[in-house]
Amino acid sequence: MNLDLSPSEIAFREKFRAWLRENLTDDLKWERVADLSHSGAWEARRGFERRMGADGWLGVAWPREYGGQGATLLEQVIYQEELVRSGAPALTSSVGLELVGPILMEVGSEEQRHRFLTPILLGEEVWYQGFSEPNAGSDLAGLQTRAVLDGDEWVIHGQKVWGGFAEHADWGAVLARTDPDAPKHRGISFMIVPMKAPGITVSYIKEMTGGEHLNEVFFDGVRIPRENVLGPLNQGWRVANRLLGYERGVMTLPFATRYERFWEKLRDFASSNRRRGERLSERPHIRAALARSYVDVQMMRLANLRWLTHYLRGTPPAEETSYMKVYWAQAHQGLGDLALELGGGAALGLPGELETLAAGAFSNEWAFSRSTTILGGTQDIQRNIIAERILGLPRA
Ligand SMILES: Cc1cc2nc3c(=O)[nH]c(=O)nc-3n(C[C@H](O)[C@H](O)[C@H](O)COP(=O)(O)OP(=O)(O)OC[C@H]3O[C@@H](n4cnc5c(N)ncnc54)[C@H](O)[C@@H]3O)c2cc1C
Known part of the structure; x- marks a missing residue:
């Protein structure tokens, strides 16, 4: 195990440190903006992340062809450590940056990559991860939310739970059953859902910390375009597992x-x-x-x-x-x-x-x-x- 950083890694660390020194003012630090029920906390966090995005400090690990810095693994660790050390709040864009973005690069269509990657990287759009349900957590493949094709649209009915930032999110990465007759792992699709669509109701879960970051989300006849499926139809389980691999691998x-x-x-x-x-x-x-x-x-x-x-x-x-x-x-x-x-x-x-x-x-x-x-x-x-x-x- 060699713990010494190379000159270029030290330069990378110093550059990010300098950026944080200049941009992360005390009123933006974790202690001040962690509680989203405090007025202005959400806007403050979003504003800070948009600045990070504009200056190229979001998605540093993303390949250069998608606008990232193509950072090495060690640089990613340095980046994460500096963020924590600086007292910065947890990123509200992390579902997009760390989970959805890499999956879009892997299995997204050309149009989907074109539409969604840049706003994630610039910190302009927030994603919500809608996987778990009241009866599908550890046994995620048992999920009951269903999507039925009606003309050129999917119509979604169901309930999700435990997702973060759902009320504020622009887009949801939602797993839904699209073939109820298939074995449970084979009839699921990965849907891209605009979170402001009619038929979506979000309620907060009051946490024992006193905070309200997690949500229940109800889908009542939510209509989304037919093409808003990420990866092959009915193979959402495989797509989701790739995404969960990113989540655990962090x-x-x-x-x-x-x-x-x-x-x-x-x-x-x-x-x-x-x-x-x-x-x-x-x-x-x-x-x-x-x-x-x-x-x-x-x-x-x-x-x-x-x-x-x-x-x-x-x-x-x-x-x-x-x-x-x-x-x-x-x-x-x-x-x-x-x-x-x-x-x-x-x-x-x-x-x-x-x-x-x-x-x-x-x-x-x-x-x-x-x-x-x-x-x-x-x-x-x-x-x-x-x-x-x-x-x-x-x-x-
Ligand atoms: C802070 C927080 C943030 C979260 N964020 C998200 C999010 O953004 N998006 C999202 O979709 N979900 C999110 N979740 C949900 C999380 O993934 C689930 O809570 C978790 O997978 C457990 O599922 P469950 O709550 O349904 O418990 P269950 O699966 O019902 O488990 C209940 C108990 O049974 C045990 N158990 C279950 N199956 C087995 C087994 N096969 N063998 C042995 N023991 C078993 C479990 O260990 C547990 O003790 C979040 C949860 C928390 C607490």
Whole structure:
């Protein structure tokens, strides 16, 4: 494992750092704009991303022929890490940039690529991922949303759940059943749906963090043009799996960086706050918990670097992404538990001695960490993949 950056990689990092220094003002940082229910937060994030797009800082990994920088894998990691370090908010364009864009390049028609790729790259259009349904999450192929051809239009009926930014999105990447008589994996198509079309109703899901990023989406006779199918008709399952491969394959190194930053906050908090007269960092069980969390985050970083080395040598990402997903979800929840322990009553918003606690940030992280064992495929599903595909155990 060689951790030294080449001169061109250092130059790439410095260029992006300089851009962030100039453009990412304090009012645009994560803490200020994470909560979309605050007025102006959405517009602020969108404005920042449009600036990134205009200056060529979105889709750096996209090939040059589609307007990207054709960044190497290591440059992509540097880019992600710098974004996290800078305190930038998570990109609202990420479904378009990281999932839909690459799939459009792979299987989209010439017209679809022409219509959709540039607005994604410029940060002008937001995409929503409409896959999961109330009875189709882990068993995604059991989805019930259906699309029926009527003349030159598909008519869509059904319900999706857990998608992000649906109300704001311009376009939806929606899986629908187009052949109800085929075996369940073979009758699904990948639809491109204009999210402002008549018949679409979006409602928010109130999250335990207090936020409202996720939605339920109802399709009631939504009409879309016949040509809005991405990839071959009834082969949406294969297209979706390519897309999910991109989703799981996204390197988790930036998460390690994010968790390191959060761990440092916990350490500083423990060193500078007392409970019942005793400094938190002097309590043995807190020292032990801090040490354990530190080891977890460093193990995650090193495991990621080890896999990164393999990828740089040309091995494509495979099932080990499941093992990393299990690990980072556990590390995140460990940090969340520690944050709650350190914050005590104040982390729960109760009156107490630790009034200095920054606006519930610790309890927020704890609550958010609960979702990491579910999103992108649950721990059980990842463990099934590890058992069957890595360890070669018989199917459950
Ligand atoms: C924060 C967040 C963001 C999300 N974003 C999106 C998004 O943008 N778009 C989208 O389409 N979806 C999104 N999802 C949905 C997510 O993909 C699903 O929640 C997830 O796949 C689990 O599906 P489910 O909730 O239906 O649970 P279920 O599949 O019903 O699982 C329930 C329980 O049963 C277990 N289980 C199920 N099957 C098996 C099995 N074969 N073996 C062992 N155990 C099993 C699971 O591990 C789980 O514990 C998001 C979810 C979250 C929490």
